[in-house]
Amino acid sequence: MAILELNQVTKSFGTGHKKVDALKETHFQAEKGELIAVIGPSGSGKSTFLTIAGGLQTPTGGEVIINNQNITELSEKKRSKIRLQEIGFILQASNLVPFLTVRNQMKLLDQVKKDNMTKEELTQLYEGLGISDLLDKYPADLSGGERQRVAIAKALYSNPSIILADEPTASLDSDRAYEVMELLQRETKSKKTTTIVVTHDTRLISYCDKVYKMTDGEIRLEET
Amino acid sequence: MFLAWNEIKKNKLRFILITGVLMLVSYLVFFLSGLASGLENLNREAVDKWEATAIVVTEESDKSLPQSSMTLDDIDDIEAEDTAVIGQFNAIATNGGKKANVAIFGIEKDEFIMPDVSQGEAFSKNNEVIASDALLEDGFEIGDTLDLSSTEEKLTIVGFTEDARFNAAPVLYGDLSTFQRVKFGEAAETKGDQINGIVLRVDDLSNVTDNEDLEVVEIETFITNLPGYTEQSLTLSFMIYFLFVISSVIVAIFLYVLTVQKISLFGVMKAQGVSNGYLSRSVIAQTFILAVIGVAVGFALALITGAFLPGAVPVSFDIATMVMYGLILIAVAIMGAVFSVWTIVKIDPLKAIGG
Numbered sequence A: 001m002a003i004l005e006l007n008q009v010t011k012s013f014g015t016g017h018k019k020v021d022a023l024k025e026t027h028f029q030a031e032k033g034e035l036i037a038v039i040g041p042s043g044s045g046k047s048t049f050l051t052i053a054g055g056l057q058t059p060t061g062g063e064v065i066i067n068n069q070n071i072t073e074l075s076e077k078k079r080s081k082i083r084l085q086e087i088g089f090i091l092q093a094s095n096l097v098p099f100l101t102v103r104n105q106m107k108l109l110d111q112v113k114k115d116n117m118t119k120e121e122l123t124q125l126y127e128g129l130g131i132s133d134l135l136d137k138y139p140a141d142l143s144g145g146e147r148q149r150v151a152i153a154k155a156l157y158s159n160p161s162i163i164l165a166d167e168p169t170a171s172l173d174s175d176r177a178y179e180v181m182e183l184l185q186r187e188t189k190s191k192k193t194t195t196i197v198v199t200h201d202t203r204l205i206s207y208c209d210k211v212y213k214m215t216d217g218e219i220r221l222e223e224t
Numbered sequence B: 001m002f003l004a005w006n007e008i009k010k011n012k013l014r015f016i017l018i019t020g021v022l023m024l025v026s027y028l029v030f031f032l033s034g035l036a037s038g039l040e041n042l043n044r045e046a047v048d049k050w051e052a053t054a055i056v057v058t059e060e061s062d063k064s065l066p067q068s069s070m071t072l073d074d075i076d077d078i079e080a081e082d083t084a085v086i087g088q089f090n091a092i093a094t095n096g097g098k099k100a101n102v103a104i105f106g107i108e109k110d111e112f113i114m115p116d117v118s119q120g121e122a123f124s125k126n127n128e129v130i131a132s133d134a135l136l137e138d139g140f141e142i143g144d145t146l147d148l149s150s151t152e153e154k155l156t157i158v159g160f161t162e163d164a165r166f167n168a169a170p171v172l173y174g175d176l177s178t179f180q181r182v183k184f185g186e187a188a189e190t191k192g193d194q195i196n197g198i199v200l201r202v203d204d205l206s207n208v209t210d211n212e213d214l215e216v217v218e219i220e221t222f223i224t225n226l227p228g229y230t231e232q233s234l235t236l237s238f239m240i241y242f243l244f245v246i247s248s249v250i251v252a253i254f255l256y257v258l259t260v261q262k263i264s265l266f267g268v269m270k271a272q273g274v275s276n277g278y279l280s281r282s283v284i285a286q287t288f289i290l291a292v293i294g295v296a297v298g299f300a301l302a303l304i305t306g307a308f309l310p311g312a313v314p315v316s317f318d319i320a321t322m323v324m325y326g327l328i329l330i331a332v333a334i335m336g337a338v339f340s341v342w343t344i345v346k347i348d349p350l351k352a353i354g355g
């Protein structure tokens, strides 16, 4: 059964001759335990696709169904709750809070939400990401790659049913990038989450179960 | 509280500055309130000391004790549980070295406005007086003989009493006949029944007297009609009210600037599903923490300053009033924070993450 479903979703910006169809009519389904890659050139609509799938913006047409709930008609307040409960975002821009230590970035989630990882799971997560020694540091004292790994930890910590990652490995060297993909793969399989990774890097698609290609707002499943 | 407190810990300087501003504003509020109650006491101390409910003066005096003139016979027109006659006269007194503006109260020793003696003893002979201990601070002593400005009579200080200033002038308490001799000089013999008013302790003010020439004035009304009293307290109260408004505006501006700086951060948190409610509570909690610290430090500073000020500055801190003002300041600061809450609610998480 699909955990995430996009039916006839379209998204356009602007009107008249300035109108941009960022997303043409899109049908998409993702199952539990799937690791999915979305590749495509810059400007092809990958981020638009991801933010609509995650309930961060409303589509111009069509509907988005997360865990059997049609979120298209929900108020921002309710969508916000769904994002908190169901979705882990790993964003292009750092999504860390500058005045919280790495440890407290996770604690913040404990403040706003239940059912996060246990202590043991968290310790393993830190080790898997190689950030066990950084727990008392602030984001400003971390390198770009370290920050990205903390951001990943943060997204996984809340035990989301869907992980949406927008170029999560962009600021990492290849070894780290492979490690991160391995980690996402492991999490996806062991927790039966659904992970969608938007990336430029075609070397990473070998970790994925399905690969979608995006061109000019059209998404198409690639044969592997 | 978690976000609020961690942010304060990380950005100490920034928050010390805001707290410092709040501290200064509250310091000023507390100090002005001390000054206000000090000035009030200066005027009303001696009246408060009576623990009376009302005072009878003549209708034509317009509630002013010095302008009221009546005789001892007027007591017969008055019905009250407890009465005390009073004659009042202002003069400049000198002991040879020091000079002071004094209010002379002529009273009956066995009536209730007779003050407790804190030093020395009560008057027992003509021209002996108990003096306000404000004069003690000014350098007057027991045994001093006082020359008065408008009469040949001399008074002798035999004792002191605490907290006895009337309209800013230290009071000298003496016998009615002492008062009459000071006031009327040679003519005292024929004016032996002249007084200025009758102080009352009574539950029901409405049936005190039928005499149309007399007016029964409630003590609080009598005090607010003391010359300058209302003007002084209003001036200071207005300054305090303005400070409340100013502090709320300052806090609002500060927090607004801080919030605007964090728009993208709040946006990212909102993208993750952190609710407006949580973020708003965090801003409010932060304001609360800062306001409480600022107000507490301002409170302490005001008390410390008060302790080191020369006696001539009339400050007297009324803790209950100060606590109330402190709570108002905290409330007002939180009102200032509400603007920022509105900003947070408007943030579009999508813009913040710049996907």
Ligand SMILES: Nc1ncnc2c1ncn2[C@@H]1O[C@H](COP(=O)(O)OP(=O)(O)O)[C@@H](O)[C@H]1O
Pocket: A013, A014, A020, A021, A022, A040, A041, A042, A043, A044, A045, A046, A047, A048, A049, B355
């Ligand atoms: N908020 C927006 N307003 C106007 N145009 C937008 C907006 N967001 C995206 N677009 C346009 O939609 C298209 C797809 O953008 P995006 O999803 O960011 O692509 P990608 O992530 O693949 O680089 C681009 O042409 C972009 O200019």
Ligand SMILES: [Mg+2]
Pocket: A046, A047, A048, A166, B355
């Ligand atoms: Mg993009």
